[in-house]
Amino acid sequence: MLMCPNCKSKIPFWKPWFLTNFNGINCSTCGKKLSGNKKINSLIGGIGGGLGTLVLLNLYKSNFSFGSVGITVLWILSVCFASSLFTKLEIKE
Numbered sequence: 001m002l003m004c005p006n007c008k009s010k011i012p013f014w015k016p017w018f019l020t021n022f023n024g025i026n027c028s029t030c031g032k033k034l035s036g037n038k039k040i041n042s043l044i045g046g047i048g049g050g051l052g053t054l055v056l057l058n059l060y061k062s063n064f065s066f067g068s069v070g071i072t073v074l075w076i077l078s079v080c081f082a083s084s085l086f087t088k089l090e091i092k093e
């Protein structure tokens with residue numbers, strides 16, 4: 001579970017999905033601006049993006065077959081899951 005590094009309140013699991021290296025999110029309890037650890041963000045983005053290219057290519061090649069759509073959904077879910085799990089929040093100065 002993600003926690004605010006300032007007030008230790010819980011951060012909704014979907015918040016890091018909107019977190020990039022260029023923006024931050026606000027803690028809804030204390031209002032602090034938080035950003036993700038850039039290294040971890042890049043790692044998730046890099047792996048997710050790399051896999052995503054393969055997944056989308058496969059989807060296109062297979063003419064949007066049932067199996068490929070399933071793999072695509074699985075990929076989206078795992079990227080979301082990974083960002084919720086591995087994002088490390090830091091207080092933005």
Ligand SMILES: [Zn+2]
Pocket residue numbers: 004005006007008009027028029030031032
């Ligand atoms: Zn907070």
